Amino acid sequence: MFRSISSRVRRPAGRAFLAAGFLAIAPATLAAEEPRAGSWPSEVSAHYKITFNGFDLGSFRFQARIGEGGYELDGNADISALLGAFTWQGITRASGKVAGTGPRPSGYSFAYRSSSKTGSVVLGFDKSGVKSVTALPPPEPDPGTVPVRQHHLKGALDPLSAVMALTRVTGADPCERRLQVFDGRQRFDLELSFRRQQRIVEARPSGQPDQSYVCGVRYVPIAGYKANAETEQMSKSARIEVVMRAVPSANLYVPHQITIPTVAGLAMLTAERIEIKTGQSGEIALVN
Numbered sequence: 001m002f003r004s005i006s007s008r009v010r011r012p013a014g015r016a017f018l019a020a021g022f023l024a025i026a027p028a029t030l031a032a033e034e035p036r037a038g039s040w041p042s043e044v045s046a047h048y049k050i051t052f053n054g055f056d057l058g059s060f061r062f063q064a065r066i067g068e069g070g071y072e073l074d075g076n077a078d079i080s081a082l083l084g085a086f087t088w089q090g091i092t093r094a095s096g097k098v099a100g101t102g103p104r105p106s107g108y109s110f111a112y113r114s115s116s117k118t119g120s121v122v123l124g125f126d127k128s129g130v131k132s133v134t135a136l137p138p139p140e141p142d143p144g145t146v147p148v149r150q151h152h153l154k155g156a157l158d159p160l161s162a163v164m165a166l167t168r169v170t171g172a173d174p175c176e177r178r179l180q181v182f183d184g185r186q187r188f189d190l191e192l193s194f195r196r197q198q199r200i201v202e203a204r205p206s207g208q209p210d211q212s213y214v215c216g217v218r219y220v221p222i223a224g225y226k227a228n229a230e231t232e233q234m235s236k237s238a239r240i241e242v243v244m245r246a247v248p249s250a251n252l253y254v255p256h257q258i259t260i261p262t263v264a265g266l267a268m269l270t271a272e273r274i275e276i277k278t279g280q281s282g283e284i285a286l287v288n
Contacts, residue, residue: 040066040098041250043277048258050079053265057081058088060269070097070106073160088114094160096125108158110184121184129154135184148187148223156182162190174244174253175215186224192217192242200245200256204287212245212256233263250276250284 048060058079065072075092090112096105108123124132130153139145162179175194181187192215200210217240225231243256254276258269274286 041252041276041278042066046254046274047272048269049272051268066098070095071103075160086115088112092160094158096161103157103161105158105161108160123158123184129156130182133184139185142226144226144228146223146225146227152187152223153182156180156187159183174213187222188225189220189222190217191220195241198243202288206284206286208247208249208284208286212243215242215244216240217242230263237261247276247284250278254286256288
């Protein structure tokens with residue numbers, strides 16, 4: 001019984017925090033131009049609350065530092081369920097250079113620790129994409145898993161660097177794009193599409209627009225996944241959504257909320273506070 005409940009909590013919550021890693025900062029130029037380091041804020045710090053079926057599970061904290069020398073991205077998740085009987089912690093790091101066409105990652109690491117196990121993934125990159133993969137513990141051969149081939153990794157980004165690709169926006173709509181992602185085990189795409197607009201209600205006025213874009217997100221498995229009912233359900237789901245809020249003063253979009261339905265219930269990440277530092281507008285605080 002305990003194993004069944006904890007696995008249901010772990011899988012959607014883990015995916016939820018990973019989705020925040022993908023989208024916790026989506027810098028986007030509001031006109032058609034090539035992304036430049038100077039067009040991004042120098043620092044973004046965000047704090048999200050994680051809930052599952054309405055119950056608080058923990059938090060996800062994200063920080064980005066971007067400069068002429070490159071970028072550094074940090075993500076930290078803490079999850080606790082079953083009155084503390086099950087805990088999960090994840091630490092994610094990514095770094096790279098800002099190229100003329102977007103991010104060029106150089107390194108990525110992800111380490112996790114739960115009540116029952118630990119593990120890590122380290123990725124190395126070259127100009128063509130993923131160059132090396134080190135996973136601990138090493139994945140056991142599974143005939144039910146679609147193998148990852150070298151051609152799958154060309155042009156793929158790590159989860160945190162993938163958000164940088166969203167800078168190539170030709171208008172004020174952050175939807176209508178597709179991210180190619182490899183997390184060390186799975187190669188998949190996240191396909192975003194516009195659904196509607198909705199108003200944001202702030203706890204404290206920030207001076208930023210209160211309109212947001214609701215993007216549908218479709219999970220598209222490419223390789224490294226198990227061809228089972230869970231994967232099929234995730235790939236067919238049309239209910240995954242991310243609410244993206246424009247912050248014109250910082251020339252970026254940030255997610256207000258991420259919703260991920262699962263077979264066991266609804267996982268959600270909701271922004272509680274986002275702090276942005278820019279060279280032109282100083283500091284911006286979004287409090288929800």
